[in-house]
Amino acid sequence: MTRHSLRFSLGLLIAGLLALPTWAQFRVEVSGVGLTQVPIAFAPLRGEEASPQKIATIVQADLERSGQFRGITAGAVIDETQRPDMTVMRQKGADALLTGSISRMSDGRYDVRVRLWDTVRGQDLGAISYTVSTGDLRLASHRIADFVYEKLTGDKGVFSTRIAYVTKSGTRFNLWVSDSDGENAQSALASPEPIISPSWSPTGGQLAYVSFESRKPVVYVHDVSTGKRRVVANFRGSNSAPSWSPDGRSLAVTLSREGGSQLFLIDANGGEPRRLTQSAGIDTEPVFSPDGTAIYFVSDRGGAPQIYRMPASGGPANRVTFNGTYNISPALSPDGRWLTYISRVGGAFKLQVMDISSGNVASITDSNRDERPSFAPNSRLIVYATIQDGREALMTTTLDGRIKARLSGQGGDLREPNWGPFSKALP
Amino acid sequence: MKKLLLLLSLAAVLSGCASGVKLDDVQVDDRSGGASSQMGGSNGLNARNLGAMEGIKQGPVGVDHIIYFDLDSYTVKAEYQNVLEAHARFLRADRNRRVNLEGHTDERGGSEYNLALGQKRSESVRRALSVLGVPEAQMEAVSFGKEKPVAQGSDEAAFAQNRRAALNYQ
Numbered sequence: 001m002t003r004h005s006l007r008f009s010l011g012l013l014i015a016g017l018l019a020l021p022t023w024a025q026f027r028v029e030v031s032g033v034g035l036t037q038v039p040i041a042f043a044p045l046r047g048e049e050a051s052p053q054k055i056a057t058i059v060q061a062d063l064e065r066s067g068q069f070r071g072i073t074a075g076a077v078i079d080e081t082q083r084p085d086m087t088v089m090r091q092k093g094a095d096a097l098l099t100g101s102i103s104r105m106s107d108g109r110y111d112v113r114v115r116l117w118d119t120v121r122g123q124d125l126g127a128i129s130y131t132v133s134t135g136d137l138r139l140a141s142h143r144i145a146d147f148v149y150e151k152l153t154g155d156k157g158v159f160s161t162r163i164a165y166v167t168k169s170g171t172r173f174n175l176w177v178s179d180s181d182g183e184n185a186q187s188a189l190a191s192p193e194p195i196i197s198p199s200w201s202p203t204g205g206q207l208a209y210v211s212f213e214s215r216k217p218v219v220y221v222h223d224v225s226t227g228k229r230r231v232v233a234n235f236r237g238s239n240s241a242p243s244w245s246p247d248g249r250s251l252a253v254t255l256s257r258e259g260g261s262q263l264f265l266i267d268a269n270g271g272e273p274r275r276l277t278q279s280a281g282i283d284t285e286p287v288f289s290p291d292g293t294a295i296y297f298v299s300d301r302g303g304a305p306q307i308y309r310m311p312a313s314g315g316p317a318n319r320v321t322f323n324g325t326y327n328i329s330p331a332l333s334p335d336g337r338w339l340t341y342i343s344r345v346g347g348a349f350k351l352q353v354m355d356i357s358s359g360n361v362a363s364i365t366d367s368n369r370d371e372r373p374s375f376a377p378n379s380r381l382i383v384y385a386t387i388q389d390g391r392e393a394l395m396t397t398t399l400d401g402r403i404k405a406r407l408s409g410q411g412g413d414l415r416e417p418n419w420g421p422f423s424k425a426l427p
Numbered sequence: 428m429k430k431l432l433l434l435l436s437l438a439a440v441l442s443g444c445a446s447g448v449k450l451d452d453v454q455v456d457d458r459s460g461g462a463s464s465q466m467g468g469s470n471g472l473n474a475r476n477l478g479a480m481e482g483i484k485q486g487p488v489g490v491d492h493i494i495y496f497d498l499d500s501y502t503v504k505a506e507y508q509n510v511l512e513a514h515a516r517f518l519r520a521d522r523n524r525r526v527n528l529e530g531h532t533d534e535r536g537g538s539e540y541n542l543a544l545g546q547k548r549s550e551s552v553r554r555a556l557s558v559l560g561v562p563e564a565q566m567e568a569v570s571f572g573k574e575k576p577v578a579q580g581s582d583e584a585a586f587a588q589n590r591r592a593a594l595n596y597q
Contacts, residue, residue, distance in 0.1 A: 195572035196538045210542075215527065215595075216569040217542060238546050238570045241539045254543065256568070259550060261543035280541040298540060305540055326538045342537060349536065371537055416538065 037067070038152055041094035043074035043084075045114070046101035053137040055102060055112060055144065060144035062159040062181060065396060066381065067403030069152075073163040074099075080127055089119040096125075096152060098144075109133050112140050116151055125151050138184050152399055158376040162420040163383055164198040167396055167413030175209060177224060180376070180419070182394060182407030188222055189229075196380035200420040201244050201268075207418075208232065208242035208251055217251055221268060232270050243287045244268070245312070252276070252286035252295055260275075263297060264371070276314040287330055288312060296320065296330045296339070307341055323361060327352075329372050332380035338399060340382050351384050353399050364401025374419045383407070383417045486526065486596040487517040494552060496590045501547040503555050511552070514594055515559035522565065525597035528552045530570040531577075533586035540574055545570030548592045 040063065042056045050240060063069035078084050079101040084133045089097050093296030100114030115127040116311055128147045130140040138159060146157030167174045174197045178185035189195060193212040200207060207222045217240045219233035233239040236252055237256030248268065255264045255273060261282045264273035277283040279301045286297040299308050299317070304325040310317035321327035326344035333340075339354040354361045365386070373384040381396050388395070388406055392413030397404045407414070446525040486492055494503060503511065518524055530549030532541040549568035556566060578588035 194571070196542075196572075196574065207444075212571060212574065215529075216567070236567055238542060242541050254539070256546050256550070256570075261546050282540070282547070284543045285539045326536070328540045344536070347535075368537075 015416075037070040039070045039072055039093050040098065040148070040152070041072040041074040041089055041092055041119070042074065043078040043097065043099045045099075045112070046077050046079040047103050050104065051102045051110065051137065053141060055100070055114075055137065055141045056098065058138060058141035058181075059098065059114075059145045059148065062142060062157075063148060065181065065403070066149065066159075067398040068149075068380075080113045084117060084119070086117075086119045086389055089117075094119050096148075098148060105131070110137060110140075112144070114144050114147075116148055130179075133140070138179060141372075142179060142181075155380065156378050156422065158378050158381065158419075158422070161377055161422060162200075162204065163245075163394075163407070164200060164209075164418045164420065165385075165414055166195050166198065166416040167412045167414055168392070172412075174283040175207070175222075177207070177420075179363070182414075186244045188224065188227070196416050197241055198416060198418045199242050199244060202246055202421060204250045204421045204423055207270075207354055208244065210240045210242065219251070221251075232268065232269065233264075233266055233273065235273070241284050241286060243285075245288050246290060246292040252297075253289065254284040254286070276316075277310070285329055287332060289332055290334050290336045296332060298330065307339070309394045317360075321361075331374045331382075333375045334377055335379040337377065338375070340352040340375065342370055342373065351382070351386075351397070353382070353401075362401070364397060364399070365395075365404075367395075372416055372418075374417065376419050377422045381419075383419050385415045385417055391427055438592075485524055486594060487513045490514065490517075492594045494592045495587065496592070498586070498590070500590075501544070501551050503551055511555050512559060515556050515561050518556070518561045518565050522562070524565060526566055527595040527597060528556075528566055528567070528568045529593045529595055531575060531589055531591050531593070532573045533589045534573045534576060534581065535586070537568070538574065541555075542570050542572035545572045547590075548590075552592045552594070 034198055042060045043057050048054060060071040064071055072092050074097060078099040078283060080099050084097055084099060097117040097119050098114055102112045105111055109131055111131050113127065113129040116125040118125050118220060128144060130143065132140045142160035145159040149157030162177050163180055164177050166175060173191045174187050175189040175195050175198060176185040188377050191211060191213050196210045198207050198209040205224060209220055210217045211220055217238045219229060219242045220229050221232050222229035232238055232251060233253050233255060235255055235257040239253060239255055240334050241254040242251045250265050250267055253264050253266055254261050261284050263276040263283045263286050265276055266273040275372055276339045279299060281300040283297055283299045286295045288295055291402055294309050296307055296309050298305050305328050306319055307321040307327050307330045308317040309320050324337050324343050324345060328342050330339055330341045337356060339356050341352050343350050343352045349370050350363050351365045351370040351373055352363055367386040369387040371385040373382045375382055381398060385394050386393060392415045394407040394414045394417050395404050491510045496505050516525060528549040530545030532544050549570055553566050553568040557563060576589045578585035
């Protein structure tokens with residue numbers, strides 16, 4: 001083959017890859033210099049060639065998406081029982097190394113074992129193992145990524161948490177619950193009418209959302225494990241923007257039952273709502289502060305939509321955003337330090353991150369149709385919707401905007417993400 | 428043009444029903460304290476879809492059913508006065524008829540804020556009809572926000588067709 005034709009076929013191959021986005025599980029963009037990332041080497045697990053899921057690849061992708069790790073290929077297979085040659089790993093530039101094995105058991109399940117090494121100190125940082133069915137291999141991989149993340153950063157990992165989002169494909173709408181990388185999505189609801197504003201309950205067992213299936217916006221609460229759901233707010237007019245109180249007992253919602261869009265508090269089981277705001281204009285998109293004492297929301301009471309803060313029981317509201325004339329969709333970090341929201345800048349809608357204590361705001365995206373941000377439960381990442389290559393897509397970003405990754409997911413347009421809480425039970 | 432759009436939107440609604448797409452098989456337990464009249468308590472979801480299909484009933488013949496709004500405007504333009512008077516006469520003549528006033532916006536901005544803006548449009552139509560003597564009990568103002576554009580595209584021509592309120596008779 002001549003050099004020219006080799007280049008040509010490589011070009012075709014690359015074009016083929018681009019035409020098949022499902023091949024690319026994720027894409028991580030790194031921008032900026034001076035990033036401190038832990039270089040970590042991944043050895044392919046012993047027995048991985050026979051596994052339906054490439055465990056080490058999933059773990060590496062998770063850790064890279066966090067922005068705090070840079071993956072290095074270890075080369076040879078090293079399992080969890082072997083002591084690796086630290087000198088070789090240090091020469092590759094790795095400060096840490098993950099080794100392990102996967103084997104299929106007689107009952108069809110898989111035994112996954114990994115060990116983490118500090119290659120600088122030559123120290124064993126611990127091992128972890130999971131016995132799982134084929135369907136739970138991805139979850140086991142995410143839990144391994146959480147284990148590595150926690151060992152090396154001291155913070156809890158969020159890779160085994162879940163994200164809810166909505167797809168629009170033709171005239172079909174689907175509400176999905178997926179892994180934090182967008183994979184392994186399960187449909188919670190399919191509808192010929194729009195679904196918006198999914199919101200996880202504090203324990204992750206339920207999703208509140210707005211469905212238009214009865215030709216008007218109605219708030220539902222959906223039990224994720226059983227698929228059972230109930231109408232929580234279906235009053236005269238529009239019912240929308242559900243947001244859970246941190247104790248999971250009530251929901252702040254936007255209702256137009258008394259004219260205009262105003263905030264109400266309603267029991268999570270339904271019942272008579274209590275009005276929280278009394279403005280002549282629009283009050284919507286309520287979110288509780290993590291301690292439950294305050295509600296942040298959007299109001300146009302000052303003439304343009306801005307974010308305000310008021311006591312959770314209602315009362316005087318203080319304006320929180322001051323830049324620009326259109327600030328919407330607030331979300332608070334679980335650690336209470338950060339506020340993210342969308343700001344219209346010129347004709348563009350841009351993701352913002354505010355340090356609440358100082359009030360300093362950073363615009364952290366290059367895109368211009370950003371929507372509906374929410375924080376990962378460890379407060380280190382934000383998921384948001386935007387337009388990528390002409391399609392509605394979901395992205396994650398670090399709070400400084402330096403590391404962004406596009407989540408994979410179902411075909412069609414992906415929108416309305418909401419990042420779920422830490423899961424309680426380990427399998 | 429507007430009649431064509433109405434026909435198209437009706438066709439869209441009908442074809443949506445004819446496709447027989449069902450929601451996932453999930454039970455709904457309606458614990459809402461103040462369910463509106465069109466929601467049948469714990470009726471199955473399919474029944475609600477059927478209800479929507481039966482709901483495509485004629486309003487006043489030969490009268491526009493869609494009202495368009497200017498950019499960032501939520502007030503009904505004077506040119507629609509005759510249209511609203513025709514709807515008001517129709518509703519006053521038969522107190523059993525119900526109309527859903529459905530507000531919409533263009534695609535720019537967030538889903539929830541646009542839902543609130545669409546609500547402003549539908550309530551503006553509701554107030555105008557109320558002034559013309561239509562009892563509140565015959566009207567429900569709701570919003571679809573930016574979720575149901577009639578015109579695709581991200582140009583002003585599409586935006587202008589999507590900034591609207593539709594009168595849908597039950």
